[in-house]
Amino acid sequence: MARKKLVVQKFGGSSVANVERILNVARRVVETKKKGNNVVVVVSALGDTTDELIELAAKITDSPSERELDMLMSTGEQISISLLAMAIHKLGIGAISLTGQQVGIATDKVHTKARIEKIETKRIEKELQKHGIVIVAGFQGITPENEITTLGRGGSDMSAVGLAIALKADVCEIFTDVEGIYTTDPRIVKNARKLKQICYEEMLEMASMGAQVMQARSIEAASKFNIPLHVRSSFSEKEGTIISKEVKSMEGVVVRGVTLNKSEAKITICKVPNKPGLAAKIFETLGKANINVDMIIQNISETGATDISFTVIKDDLNKTLKVAKDLCEKIKAAGVISDADVAKISVVGIGMRSHSGVAAKMFKTLADEKINIEMISTSEIKISCVVGKAGAEKAVKALHKAFGLHKAS
């Protein structure tokens, strides 16, 4: 007998923000089951519950133990799974909710940002056989010592993908408040198009650069195990965007999307002496201070000194400046300057690998719009430029048009 299709469905916090939406999710899940599938549902905490719990902890202490924070935060998902189970029962359909502990979502011991190491399938498989629908608390797991862990921001995505991998699901549907992945932000470019299909690598570049629909780590995991993802809206029946490995139909499309990221700031350490190991020292120091650096540019000049520029998340700017100024003295550089009024614009597309001229076209488009490029960084499937924030949206519009993204592909 053929095995039933198994669909993993993940609903984020906004999809279960209130009773009405929970009932809506219940209907979606039941429809999927009625189409002949088994369904594993992963839910996040209701609306802003996680933030509210963190605020509650903040009222008690400035520095809560991460172990106790996990104990606290994991209640959010436990509430949503039980309510969703009740909502599905109300429709006359069997379903059971399970915590991370009950499933056996084994993680490492790094509280508040644990990584999944293994997912037991025995209990879920038993319950799927019995009910056809199993609701699993996202964002949470359990250490070998039976301690509750959480998976960090966006961790429910990882729970969903992890379950899809462990259970060999046919598809992992990510329900969110957008209808899919667009060629660019529709709020900026009116004729931005929803993409039918993109590949994992493209999604990774899009997700990590502003189109933050899904946690990057979970896209990587899906890619590694070749689990198709379907990003779609929980408020509409429309098909969303399928994320899968590169397929034939993707050939010929050079640029898939344009992304805009206004959340980074640029920092330059001026006139760093041209001695081996200084760049390493700078980024090692920043790493130790837990500062994530995105782009890095270094240009050696003829004077025997060099300017080193890099970008960091704006929230980290003050901390970074402090570290950089300390460093500046130690390595005898001339000084530190920073600019928070910048934006990073990227064009992304797996087709770039076999097409030259994308960079030239991008730079020319920006030049035609009189937009000055401050930094450039490239990868196999992405070209990013840092420009002044003022011209950023104009740049996105121009690039979207220049690469023909408004036309159906």
Place this chain on the structure above:
Amino acid sequence: MARKKLVVQKFGGSSVANVERILNVARRVVETKKKGNNVVVVVSALGDTTDELIELAAKITDSPSERELDMLMSTGEQISISLLAMAIHKLGIGAISLTGQQVGIATDKVHTKARIEKIETKRIEKELQKHGIVIVAGFQGITPENEITTLGRGGSDMSAVGLAIALKADVCEIFTDVEGIYTTDPRIVKNARKLKQICYEEMLEMASMGAQVMQARSIEAASKFNIPLHVRSSFSEKEGTIISKEVKSMEGVVVRGVTLNKSEAKITICKVPNKPGLAAKIFETLGKANINVDMIIQNISETGATDISFTVIKDDLNKTLKVAKDLCEKIKAAGVISDADVAKISVVGIGMRSHSGVAAKMFKTLADEKINIEMISTSEIKISCVVGKAGAEKAVKALHKAFGLHKAS
């Protein structure tokens, strides 16, 4: 080396209703530890959290699955234990919170009113050795199938007593919003006195009849294993009331307290044919309908028929009347009458066992106050009278005085 004294402290929902109170509880716990004790703390959910969660479920469905209700409700205590742990850490003291599952509080499978079957002590003992303070989620346990259960209203008392028994604690302190057990309700009788010490049997009679400070089941359990209970206020340093087995100092005091219970209604099935087995049939039927009957009075008259009266919780009155009227037809009784405007007044004291005349004194006191007695029921250590609600407080005052309860004993 002598073992450290082990104190189990239970804090109810009102003791942890807000951040300030949680910090207060943290100080109480730390003080107890600093006196050289190990401390196991049992906490209920913050304030009215449990009720709020039940209301949330009620918005989803009229008939939530009890298994899912337990999944939902158990989050309340998980929130309070983590916050209390953080509050204790803030004072610079080590502590760890544990869920019912992490402790290993094994219960039966009766969701929403499970009974504790066994408590594992290994994890707690390990953590006590390490931190000296362990915070345990009250009200919750786990079945052999790893399903979350809750212990019913007041279940945190049972958690505390159960832990005290399993860990062979020296005392189990029940922190609440009253300062102890009083000779009667101080809101009715101004010179009501706080009792220094009472025995389990007296506490049981007091608790089940209106002085609802502690769940009866947990008092029984403490009695069985001879765990001293200390009922005291979480808002005051004063000693409360010690509940222990009967001790010498209790001798000579005949009546320990007067209790008033206005929450019951009286029902009479009139002219029940005098046939064997009919009384059994009546109370069997009520039992099957999940109606708890308190007092039962039957007086066989000469006519070959008898009136059977009993009391039930007022909330159950409508349901009871329906069942009673059905029964009435079946057994060919004359009819059913009910009275919700009644109150039950009881005098309680273990000394009654060896002193006669208590009943006579009670009846005479009520007669002197011109209060009509509608029902009487007696046990070894308690005499209860049902009277009209209007005269109830007057009756309590008169009895409190007549038995000399205002005088120190």
